[in-house]
Amino acid sequence: MCTRIFNNFNKENLTTARNMDWATELPTSLFVFRNEKNTPMVKTGTSPQNENSLIWTAKYNSVVTMVGDERKYGASDGLNSAGLMANLLYDSNASYERKDGSSCKNLDVFCWLQFVLDTCCSVQEVVEKFSKEATPQIQIIGGIVPGSTKPASLHLSISDKFGDSAIIEVNKGKYVIYNNPEFRVMTNEPSYAKQIELNQYWRWQWSNKNNFPSNTLPGGTFPSDRFARASYYLNHLYTSVSTDDSLAQSKSVVMNASVPVNFKSGDSNHPNIAQTLWTTISSHNDLKYFFCNSRTLGNIWVDLNIIDLFPAPVSRLILVEEIDSNFINKSLYGFKNNDFEATKDPFKAN
Structure with a gap:
C-alpha cells in the first residue's frame, strides 16, 4: 500500500510527499531526463513499438524514480521542470481493457507517468489529455511490476505549482477523474469516491460542528487507517x-x-499491506526532489534548476541494486546532481 499527501496550504511553499510500499524489495534508480532543444527526445509508450503505440516528444526536464532494471523499467514517481508532480499508486480495482482499443493509442502503464511529466505543465493539462474529448484517445496497457511477479494495477495522482490536484483511476479502460485542490490525501484503497466519503466523515468528526469531537485516530496499517491519520495531521498543521x-x-x-521495514502483517487475506520501501518529497516551487530510502539513514536530493550538471540527456543514479538475487541498498547522502551517470533512454522511440 502507498500513501500520498499534497501540502497546498501556502501557495508559495507547495510540496507533495509519497510513500512507496511493497512486500519485497525492488531494484530502484533515479533517472533525470534533460530535454535538449536541438535534439528533442521522442518517446514511445509501448515496447516493442507498433502502429498503435503512443509516440510523443518531451517538452520538459524531469527527475523520476524508476523501479526495475535494464530488462524493464517502470516510472513510479517524479517531478518535472514545470513544477508538476506525478505518482503511481497501487489500485487493486484498476482494469485497463476496453473493446475499442484498436482505435486508441496504446500507453504502457509504466510509461504513463513519464508521458505526463514529459508533455504536461499542469494538472489541468493532464486532465484534458485523459478526458472523454481528448484526441487521440489513450488506452492504458497493463503488465507486471518490474522486478516482481505482481500485476501492475495502478492509478495516478498529480499536483502542480498552482495548488491544483487530481487523481485518475482506470475502470474497464475508462478514466475516472477526481479534480479538486481539496483532494490532498490518497491511499491505495478503497476507490477514491469512498476516500472522499471517509474524508468528509473525519473532517466532521474533528470539527466544531460535532458537539462531542473526537481526536482518536486509527493506528493500523490498513489503507483507510492511514488515510485517516494522514488527513488528520495534514489538516491540523x-x-x-x-x-x-x-x-x-x-x-x-x-x-x-x-509501514516499518520487514513488517509482518500476519494476515494472508491482506497480502498488499506491505513495508514502506522509500519516501519522496518534492517542492513544486523550488523544483527540488528528495528521496529517502527506508533501509538507509541518509536522504538525497536533486535540483532541477541546475540541469547542466547531469552528464547526458538521460542520466541515472542507482539506489537499490539487485545482484544474484540480493538487494544492495546504497548508503547515499545529500545533493546528488553531480553523481549521475549517462545511460540509455528506456522509453526512446525507434
Whole structure:
C-alpha cells in the first residue's frame, strides 16, 4: 500500500510527499531526463513499438524514480521542470481493457507517468489529455511490476505549482477523474469516491460542528487507517512559513502513515499491506526532489534548476541494486546532481 499527501496550504511553499510500499524489495534508480532543444527526445509508450503505440516528444526536464532494471523499467514517481508532480499508486480495482482499443493509442502503464511529466505543465493539462474529448484517445496497457511477479494495477495522482490536484483511476479502460485542490490525501484503497466519503466523515468528526469531537485516530496499517491519520495531521498543521518548513511537514505527515521495514502483517487475506520501501518529497516551487530510502539513514536530493550538471540527456543514479538475487541498498547522502551517470533512454522511440 502507498500513501500520498499534497501540502497546498501556502501557495508559495507547495510540496507533495509519497510513500512507496511493497512486500519485497525492488531494484530502484533515479533517472533525470534533460530535454535538449536541438535534439528533442521522442518517446514511445509501448515496447516493442507498433502502429498503435503512443509516440510523443518531451517538452520538459524531469527527475523520476524508476523501479526495475535494464530488462524493464517502470516510472513510479517524479517531478518535472514545470513544477508538476506525478505518482503511481497501487489500485487493486484498476482494469485497463476496453473493446475499442484498436482505435486508441496504446500507453504502457509504466510509461504513463513519464508521458505526463514529459508533455504536461499542469494538472489541468493532464486532465484534458485523459478526458472523454481528448484526441487521440489513450488506452492504458497493463503488465507486471518490474522486478516482481505482481500485476501492475495502478492509478495516478498529480499536483502542480498552482495548488491544483487530481487523481485518475482506470475502470474497464475508462478514466475516472477526481479534480479538486481539496483532494490532498490518497491511499491505495478503497476507490477514491469512498476516500472522499471517509474524508468528509473525519473532517466532521474533528470539527466544531460535532458537539462531542473526537481526536482518536486509527493506528493500523490498513489503507483507510492511514488515510485517516494522514488527513488528520495534514489538516491540523500551521501554515508553512518557508519551503523547508513545508517539506519537513510533508515528510513527517507521510512517514506517520508509513509501514516499518520487514513488517509482518500476519494476515494472508491482506497480502498488499506491505513495508514502506522509500519516501519522496518534492517542492513544486523550488523544483527540488528528495528521496529517502527506508533501509538507509541518509536522504538525497536533486535540483532541477541546475540541469547542466547531469552528464547526458538521460542520466541515472542507482539506489537499490539487485545482484544474484540480493538487494544492495546504497548508503547515499545529500545533493546528488553531480553523481549521475549517462545511460540509455528506456522509453526512446525507434
